[in-house]
Amino acid sequence: MxxxxxxxxxxxxxxxxxxxxxxxxxxxxxxxxxxxLTQVLGFVFLWVIYDRIPDINGWxxxxxxxxxxxxxxxxxxxxxxxxxxxRMSRLVNLGExxxxxxxxxxxxxxxxxxxxxxxxxxxxxxxxxxxxQSLVHGNVHWTPGKILIILLLLITAVIIRVAINLAAxxxxxxxxxxxxxxxxxxxxxxDLAKYPLSLFPQAVRVFVSTVLPxxxxxxxxxxxxxxxxxxxxxxxxAPVAALGSMAAAYGIFRFxxxxxxxxxx
Amino acid sequence: MSAxxxxxxxxxxxxxxxxVLAYRTSYVIGFLxxxxxxxxIYFLWQGIYSGRSxxxxxxxxxxxxxxxxxxxxxxxxxxxxxxxISGKILDGSVAMDLLKPLDFQSARFSETLGASLLEGGMSxxxxxxxxxxxxxxxxxxxxxxxxxxxxxxxxxxxxxxxxVYLAALLCFWSTGSLGIVWTRIAVTNLLSGALxxxxxxxxxxxxxxxxxxxxxxxxxPTMIFLQQAGTAESLNLIALQAFWGLxxxxxxxxxxNWAVRQVTIHGG
Numbered sequence: 001m002x003x004x005x006x007x008x009x010x011x012x013x014x015x016x017x018x019x020x021x022x023x024x025x026x027x028x029x030x031x032x033x034x035x036x037l038t039q040v041l042g043f044v045f046l047w048v049i050y051d052r053i054p055d056i057n058g059w060x061x062x063x064x065x066x067x068x069x070x071x072x073x074x075x076x077x078x079x080x081x082x083x084x085x086x087r088m089s090r091l092v093n094l095g096e097x098x099x100x101x102x103x104x105x106x107x108x109x110x111x112x113x114x115x116x117x118x119x120x121x122x123x124x125x126x127x128x129x130x131x132x133q134s135l136v137h138g139n140v141h142w143t144p145g146k147i148l149i150i151l152l153l154l155i156t157a158v159i160i161r162v163a164i165n166l167a168a169x170x171x172x173x174x175x176x177x178x179x180x181x182x183x184x185x186x187x188x189x190x191d192l193a194k195y196p197l198s199l200f201p202q203a204v205r206v207f208v209s210t211v212l213p214x215x216x217x218x219x220x221x222x223x224x225x226x227x228x229x230x231x232x233x234x235x236x237x238a239p240v241a242a243l244g245s246m247a248a249a250y251g252i253f254r255f256x257x258x259x260x261x262x263x264x265x
Numbered sequence: 266m267s268a269x270x271x272x273x274x275x276x277x278x279x280x281x282x283x284x285v286l287a288y289r290t291s292y293v294i295g296f297l298x299x300x301x302x303x304x305x306i307y308f309l310w311q312g313i314y315s316g317r318s319x320x321x322x323x324x325x326x327x328x329x330x331x332x333x334x335x336x337x338x339x340x341x342x343x344x345x346x347x348x349x350i351s352g353k354i355l356d357g358s359v360a361m362d363l364l365k366p367l368d369f370q371s372a373r374f375s376e377t378l379g380a381s382l383l384e385g386g387m388s389x390x391x392x393x394x395x396x397x398x399x400x401x402x403x404x405x406x407x408x409x410x411x412x413x414x415x416x417x418x419x420x421x422x423x424x425x426x427x428x429v430y431l432a433a434l435l436c437f438w439s440t441g442s443l444g445i446v447w448t449r450i451a452v453t454n455l456l457s458g459a460l461x462x463x464x465x466x467x468x469x470x471x472x473x474x475x476x477x478x479x480x481x482x483x484x485x486p487t488m489i490f491l492q493q494a495g496t497a498e499s500l501n502l503i504a505l506q507a508f509w510g511l512x513x514x515x516x517x518x519x520x521x522n523w524a525v526r527q528v529t530i531h532g533g
Contacts (some may be wrong), residue, residue: 024440024441026438026439026440027439027440027441027444030439030441030444030445030448031441031443031444032444033444033448034443034444034445034447034448034451035444035447037447037448037451037452038447038448038450038451041451041452041454041455042451044455045455045460045461048461048465048466048467048470049313049461049465051465051467052320052321052465053313053317053320056309056312056313057312057315119443119444119447175290181290181294181295181298182294184294184295184298185294185295185297185298185301188298188301188302189301191301191302191305192301192305194305195305195308195309195312196312198312199308199309199311199312200308201308204304204308
């Protein structure tokens, strides 16, 4: 299937979901505001701490807020455009995946469009403001090349986040139990990447750089943007991490799908 | 309350305890996730304290103890009770509860206590393990402090239930619970002192937090455990917790009475 055709289908499926969401517009606002509020309060947490101390391990306030916001923004894009991954346990356990398998459209595309997390809009809004502020107030030496690289790092960050979500939610093919406990745990591990990696023991650093490469979403981009010596050059591995996690996630998803047996009722 | 009706509620608590045991995989995974959070926060604070002996009047040893007590107080009333109340309202099974000769609020409270018993026990075990690996945890020596601490923990459960219950009842007016749950968690975490001790706040925010009921959930138990309050002051604080617990309980009752008159239940 050609890429343009995929985009077309994605857009059509997405718009249908959007109509369903707008039907319940009270919920729409509550979710958006609560996501934004959660983020603002997380920001207040950092602000309260930095009000007392000048730096954590050599990291300034705006550098940490950047990492913090990167985790939230990628999560927001994940919910807004790829929320369907979180519905996978439902699709598998209720046998709704049957429907998807019958259509001549890539299954993963249909899974992505199973829902829209409108809360992502709140994340995106507040997170975007915080990232903007961090880049303005932080000590950044701007060059045209740097802007391009930052854009590239943003894209790889989103890819990594969505890939991890897809892989974690594919656990639904093995764990025959409604509920999202396992993917939620994987999701929560992103907390480790909200703060400078240098705070953690070696094992944790290796873990969030390889197995679950959350560090390439927030920490390594931050070391590049704010010119942290001691970590220079590591950010270049971000595209590798993105491609690797994308391939791994798709592999896990396909493997799980091959084991899928419908429910009988 | 008469002996018979107490027995009814006890069996509900028992049922909910067994429910947690039956779905233990999800529970264990959820528990692991909390542990990861605790570790992340622990290392963050370690970084904050590196090269500093004292931040906002807390030493690093006190801070470690603070984190552990917070973890305990937070895990005795968890996600489980939260989603089960709003779930009942959203899927309409609250209609069945309206028919039962039970007080909805007391029944939900017993359910929560049942689950809390297990969750609290598990976290106590984990914390003992964790604490034995850490040096410098400041444990109080006097048994009186422990008695006061347990008392205040019980009151904290009552207050937290009050907040959770009120938030869950809001689901009578919405179609989803997620947004309400997130808001409640974010506000409670900040204003109760679960993220950072209230003493770290700027003056105006600290004063505001102390005026609200949320501080009873985390701030008070930790103050008592860290012996930042004397015996008389501790008793005062516990009385304040009890006051908030009762206020929230009656507010919940009033809101329930009002809400059930507005209820629309989907036909099935």
